Amino acid sequence: MPQLLLSRGDSMAELYLPGGELSDRIALTGLKVRGFHGVFEHERENGQDFIIDVVLHTSMHRTPYGDDLAQTINYAEVADKVVEIVSGEPLNLIETLAERIADAALQFGALAADVTVHKPQAPIEHSFADVDVTVRRLSKLLQPPKPAAEVVVGIGSNMDDPVTQVEIGAGKLAKVLEYERMSRRRVTAAEVMPGQPSQPNYINAVMVGYTTLSPLALLRELQRIEDEQGRVREERWGPRTLDLDLVSYKVAGKEITSDDPNLTLPHPRAHERSFVLEPWAEVDPWGMLSGKPVRR
Ligand SMILES: Nc1ncnc2c1ncn2[C@@H]1O[C@H](COP(=O)(O)OP(=O)(O)OP(=O)(O)O)[C@@H](O)[C@H]1O
Numbered sequence: 001m002p003q004l005l006l007s008r009g010d011s012m013a014e015l016y017l018p019g020g021e022l023s024d025r026i027a028l029t030g031l032k033v034r035g036f037h038g039v040f041e042h043e044r045e046n047g048q049d050f051i052i053d054v055v056l057h058t059s060m061h062r063t064p065y066g067d068d069l070a071q072t073i074n075y076a077e078v079a080d081k082v083v084e085i086v087s088g089e090p091l092n093l094i095e096t097l098a099e100r101i102a103d104a105a106l107q108f109g110a111l112a113a114d115v116t117v118h119k120p121q122a123p124i125e126h127s128f129a130d131v132d133v134t135v136r137r138l139s140k141l142l143q144p145p146k147p148a149a150e151v152v153v154g155i156g157s158n159m160d161d162p163v164t165q166v167e168i169g170a171g172k173l174a175k176v177l178e179y180e181r182m183s184r185r186r187v188t189a190a191e192v193m194p195g196q197p198s199q200p201n202y203i204n205a206v207m208v209g210y211t212t213l214s215p216l217a218l219l220r221e222l223q224r225i226e227d228e229q230g231r232v233r234e235e236r237w238g239p240r241t242l243d244l245d246l247v248s249y250k251v252a253g254k255e256i257t258s259d260d261p262n263l264t265l266p267h268p269r270a271h272e273r274s275f276v277l278e279p280w281a282e283v284d285p286w287g288m289l290s291g292k293p294v295r296r
């Protein structure tokens, strides 16, 4: 994680790049632009001067420099962009203004941008030298990865050519998950509710993989895939074209639990379903569900 070493008012703060190299910097300071930002009506009507400092962090010594403007960030273009933003759409907060400038500055190819917005004529009823806000924004290239959750999804179908349903469903699911592994498909006898008429056999399988989606966002994706396969939500435990159950969701090895009926975690019936546990154990022999090994 790049270190943040900003002190207030210090727009020349250092940034260490991965590997410990200190960033190279292009700094544009003291750019004075009239703008109409502020929460008060008189600020919106009369406007005032905003002074902007922008520090673009780059890494120059790996760049094939050749004394060529095309190989670097042209500070004149950055200045034009800053003037366009500051003199443009009025905003309430200088925080928002600083953020917009930083986002725009990153578009020029910087690895990070520190932006300070000074508002020396701010409506403060005391004698003061300056008021300013500094933000640092990092390019995507420097952002640390989010920790991915390890998830287990149960797949089942017993309608409309179940083998094809499972194959298509698994293909779509593989696009949602990372580093996914799919068990073999199994033919299983339908487990029905007491009193429910018998149903055709199921094809069942399990996919394990990783995601940065939240549990609810992943459930929505599963439901989208079910719906795309013509799933009609009628009878509980009724025959279905495709059923995708979120069986387990773990972050850093710890199972996320939920009692919410819209998303219960782990899946409340998975522990008693051999059509879930067996394929899960096949792709993840050390898998655990609620503290118990899935390999029985
Ligand atoms: N872990 C979960 N995975 C998928 N759906 C869940 C989960 N927990 C709760 N649900 C909710 O269950 C509702 C009904 O799901 P569904 O119709 O697939 O149940 P079912 O397949 O008939 O039964 P089962 O859940 O026993 O497989 C869904 O609308 C969903 O919001």
Ligand SMILES: Nc1nc2c(c(=O)[nH]1)N=C(CO)CN2
Binding pocket: 155, 156, 157, 188, 189, 190, 191, 192, 202, 204, 237, 238, 243, 275
């Ligand atoms: N064999 C089998 N039986 C079931 C299955 C399933 O996927 N496989 N799913 C059910 C409700 O989701 C109910 N019964």
